[in-house]
Amino acid sequence: xxxxxxxxxxxxxxxxxxxxxxxxxxxxxxxxxxxxxxxxxxxxxxxxxxxxxxxxxxxxxxxxxxxxxxxxxxxxxxxxxxxxxxxxxxxxxxxxxxxxxxxxxxxxxxxxxxxxxxxxxxxxxxxxxxxxxxxxxxxxxxxxxxxxxxxxxxxxxxxxxxxxxxxxxxxxxxxxxxxxxxxxxxxxxxxxxxxxxxxxxxxxxxxxxxxxxxxxxxxxxxxxxxxxxxxxxxxxxxxxxxxxxxxxxxxxxxxxxxxxxxxxxxxxxxxxxxxxxxxxxxxxxxxxxxxxxxxxxxxxxxxxxxxxxxxxxxxxxxxxxxxxxxxxxxxxxxxxxxxxxxxxxxxxxxxxxxxxxxxxxxxxxxxx
Numbered sequence: 001x002x003x004x005x006x007x008x009x010x011x012x013x014x015x016x017x018x019x020x021x022x023x024x025x026x027x028x029x030x031x032x033x034x035x036x037x038x039x040x041x042x043x044x045x046x047x048x049x050x051x052x053x054x055x056x057x058x059x060x061x062x063x064x065x066x067x068x069x070x071x072x073x074x075x076x077x078x079x080x081x082x083x084x085x086x087x088x089x090x091x092x093x094x095x096x097x098x099x100x101x102x103x104x105x106x107x108x109x110x111x112x113x114x115x116x117x118x119x120x121x122x123x124x125x126x127x128x129x130x131x132x133x134x135x136x137x138x139x140x141x142x143x144x145x146x147x148x149x150x151x152x153x154x155x156x157x158x159x160x161x162x163x164x165x166x167x168x169x170x171x172x173x174x175x176x177x178x179x180x181x182x183x184x185x186x187x188x189x190x191x192x193x194x195x196x197x198x199x200x201x202x203x204x205x206x207x208x209x210x211x212x213x214x215x216x217x218x219x220x221x222x223x224x225x226x227x228x229x230x231x232x233x234x235x236x237x238x239x240x241x242x243x244x245x246x247x248x249x250x251x252x253x254x255x256x257x258x259x260x261x262x263x264x265x266x267x268x269x270x271x272x273x274x275x276x277x278x279x280x281x282x283x284x285x286x287x288x289x290x291x292x293x294x295x296x297x298x299x300x301x302x303x304x305x306x307x308x309x310x311x312x313x314x315x316x317x318x319x320x321x322x323x324x325x326x327x328x329x330x331x332x333x334x335x336x337x338x339x340x341x342x343x344x345x346x347x348x349x350x351x352x353x354x355x356x357x358x359x360x361x362x363x364x365x366x367x368x
Contacts, residue, residue: 036265038072038257041090043083043100045202046076048224050283054155054249054276055099061272070265072097083201090252091147097253099154103184110185110324114334115140115151117246119186119317121338124158124246124281125353126345131248135337143330150258152273155249155280162238162305163218164230166209169238172308181205181217185320186243192316202228209233218244221284222291231300238303242313251276 040059044051052074059072075095077083086098087105102115114121114136122130130136131153144151163182169175176194180187187197198214208214210233217234218241219225231237251273258266296302305313325332 036070038096040072040097041075041080041086041095043086054280057276057279058272065268090254093254096257101249106184111331113185116248119243127246127248130341148255150253151250154251154273154276157247160241160244162241164234165216165236166234168236179214189317189320193312221288223287236301
């Protein structure tokens with residue numbers, strides 16, 4: 001923790017300088033100010049240290065930037081409210097803020113998906129670009145304001161895995177009647193090709209797989225999945241998680257509480273949320289590769305989804321989007337924006353990241 005605090009102190013000082021706050025001086029921001037104490041409830045348990053840790057990164061950074069004059073106490077899922085009720089707790093001001101994933105709340109409105117990820121839509125860099133500097137910034141601000149929320153991007157798992165299966169998936173027929181722990185729009189789309197989605201909390205996935213109550217389950221990537229022990233009862237590990245091509249989390253802040261903050265504290269919160277966002281992406285990119293190698297070495301069977309499955313899932317997802325856009329103007333607005341953004345971003349990726357990665361991957365394969 002000491003090392004991370006030191007890193008955060010430097011990072012926040014740099015962010016403050018860029019934002020013009022350094023002209024005042026960080027300690028000066030807090031001089032004469034009363035101590036502000038907020039509570040932040042997380043949708044994640046403490047053992048998922050990167051997901052839960054995003055809120056701690058923010059809390060530590062805010063405290064460092066304000067000389068402890070702005071203190072945010074983080075609570076794990078279930079300590080104040082269940083993880084799936086975190087957004088509501090911030091919206092109704094039970095707590096000042098929460099850390100959660102927007103697509104957990106598609107039951108309120110399917111448009112919530114676009115704050116985190118909609119199946120087959122943007123990847124991590126594209127989601128960041130759309131949410132920070134694209135149309136998504138204003139569209140999401142307008143959308144969340146209807147729920148008394150100011151939302152700051154704050155965390156990302158990057159592209160997730162496709163999940164753990166008790167039996168191998170060789171064709172589309174193997175998905176017929178498959179009981180799959182999968183929620184949100186991904187679950188709705190896969191219904192169209194015969195999957196039976198199941199909504200089960202993280203702590204209940206392992207026993208459900210072990211008993212055969214479900215046939216498959218997705219959660220995140222290797223680092224978090226290993227903690228759940230799913231490889232012990234479902235040896236087939238698939239990729240990619242097309243329903244989670246990225247997974248942006250947010251700090252959802254009650255609008256009334258946000259408005260009461262001094263402007264320089266609002267600026268600090270924005271900078272610290274951005275730091276938490278960058279930090280989580282970097283950490284997952286560090287920890288996932290060695291865990292994946294470890295899992296494969298232990299006997300896990302790694303598979304790509306068959307093209308037939310991906311093509312059918314894509315077709316079903318586009319049908320779902322058309323149905324939702326026809327009946328939900330809010331969904332259509334966000335969907336049309338992401339679809340247009342993706343078209344340009346994908347073209348650029350073809351000649352930049354994708355082209356470069358293809359060269360490197362080919363060279364690595366040839367080198368053995």
